[in-house]
Amino acid sequence: MTKTIQPEGESYDIELQEDLLKAHQKIAEKNGKLLRNRGVRCIEIMGSIGSGKTSLLERISEKLSRHYRMAVVNGDLATTIDADRVGRHGVKVLQINTGKECHLDAAIVARAFGELDLKNLDLLFIENVGNLICPAEFPLGADTRVVVVSVTEGPYMVIKHPLIFMDSDLLIVNKIDLAELMEVNAKKLGEDAKKINPKIRVALTNCRTGEGVDDVIDQLQLSGKLRA
Ligand code: MG
Ligand code: ZN
Numbered sequence: 001m002t003k004t005i006q007p008e009g010e011s012y013d014i015e016l017q018e019d020l021l022k023a024h025q026k027i028a029e030k031n032g033k034l035l036r037n038r039g040v041r042c043i044e045i046m047g048s049i050g051s052g053k054t055s056l057l058e059r060i061s062e063k064l065s066r067h068y069r070m071a072v073v074n075g076d077l078a079t080t081i082d083a084d085r086v087g088r089h090g091v092k093v094l095q096i097n098t099g100k101e102c103h104l105d106a107a108i109v110a111r112a113f114g115e116l117d118l119k120n121l122d123l124l125f126i127e128n129v130g131n132l133i134c135p136a137e138f139p140l141g142a143d144t145r146v147v148v149v150s151v152t153e154g155p156y157m158v159i160k161h162p163l164i165f166m167d168s169d170l171l172i173v174n175k176i177d178l179a180e181l182m183e184v185n186a187k188k189l190g191e192d193a194k195k196i197n198p199k200i201r202v203a204l205t206n207c208r209t210g211e212g213v214d215d216v217i218d219q220l221q222l223s224g225k226l227r228a
Contacts, residue, residue, distance in 0.1 A: 021137060024105060024106055024107075025139070027105075027106035027110060027141075028140055028141045029141065030106075030110070031106055031109060031110055031113065031140060031141025032142075032143065033141075034113060034141075035113075035118070035141060035142075035143070036143075038118040038119055039122070040118050040121050040122065040124050041122065041123050041124070041144075041222075042123075042124045042125075042126065042142040042144070043124070043125050043126070043142055043143070043144045043145075043146060043220060044125075044126045044135075044139075044140055044142035044144070045057065045125060045126065045127045045128065045146050046128045046135045046136075046145065046147045046168070047128075047130065047132065047148030047149060047150075047172075048130050048131065048150075048153060048157075049130030050130070050150065050152075051130070051149055051150040051153065051174060052148050052150055052172075052175060052205075052207045052208075053082075053127050053128075053148050054074070054085055054086060054127060055207035055208060056148060056172065056174065056205065056207045056213070056216070057072055057074075057082075057086050057127060058086055058089055058207075059210045059213040060125070060213065060217065061086055061090065061091045062089050062090075062210075063213065063217060063226070064123065064217070064222060064226075065089055065091045066090070067225040067226055068122040068123040068222070068225060069121050069122045069123070070091050070092070070122060070123040070124065070125070071092040071093065071116050071121055071123075071125075072086045072091050072092070072093050072094075072125045072126075073093075073095075073096060073109070073124065073125070073126045073127065074086065074093065074094070074095050074096065074127045075096045075098060075103075075104040075126070075127055075128050075129045076095065076096070076097060076098070076129060077097065077099065077100070079097075080095045080097075082127060083095035086127075094112055094115055094116060096108055096109075101129070102131050103129050103131055103134040103135045103138050104128050104135070104140055105138050106139070106140050106141055109126065109140045109141065123222070126140055126142060132147070132149075132157070132161040133163075133164070135164065136161075136164040137163070139167070144169045145168045145169055145170075146168065146171075147168040147170070147171055147172070148171075148172045148174050149172070149173055149174065150173075150174045151173065151174070151178055151179045151182050151184040151186050152178055152182055154182070154184060155183075155185070155188070158189050158192035158193050158196070159192050159196075165193045165196045165200060166196055166197050167197075168197070169199075169200065169201065170201045170202070170203065170216070170219055170220065171189070171193045171200050171202045172203050172204075172205055172212075173186045173187075173189045173190055173202065173203070173204050173205070174205050174206070174207050175208075176205065176206050176211070176212070177206045177208075186204050190202035203215045203216045
């Protein structure tokens with residue numbers, strides 16, 4: 001057995017952290033209420049840098065922008081690369097630059113709502129900053145949380161980050177075209193997530209080509225308007 005050191009239970013820092021998370025939770029709940037009142041379906045996309053969050057949003061935007069009044073908010077430390085990419089597909093985009101913050105928080109998202117005409121939106125996607133750790137603890141008020149994992153991140157990406165899967169509704173295993181090359185079993189990543197959270201749904205995609213994106217849209221219960 002490998003010797004392991006873990007953080008000790010009680011410390012001043014932990015109390016401070018709990019207060020902060022409680023205060024944050026309140027803002028997230030307020031965001032959720034505002035979205036419901038305005039009739040906006042809100043989906044948060046989380047995942048590491050390079051997992052394919054922006055590519056997924058590009059493919060989704062291509063398919064849905066003619067059917068829904070939709071907007072995408074992109075979180076990033078400093079660039080507008082992601083918002084520029086998604087903006088090419090006929091959706092309204094808004095960039096949030098977080099500076100040093102490695103995740104979006106509910107307060108900055110509330111400010112973004114002020115910039116969007118929520119009354120005239122059906123659907124809002126929020127791309128969180130590339131990170132699989134802290135977004136888990138900072139819900140933004142979205143009704144659905146999606147986490148994207150790429151097979152290029154290796155076979156242990158899910159079991160090493162249990163917290164984020166506990167609190168997500170849908171896992172997207174992306175870049176499945178590279179699974180064999182990476183010697184990673186894409187389906188196994190989904191099974192790992194279901195062990196952590198039996199309610200999580202799973203979709204397999206290649207967001208570069210669009211393979212599997214229809215299934216994602218189905219699983220998000222957004223395909224009704226496409227068929228109509
Ligand atoms: Mg991105
Ligand atoms: Zn963070």
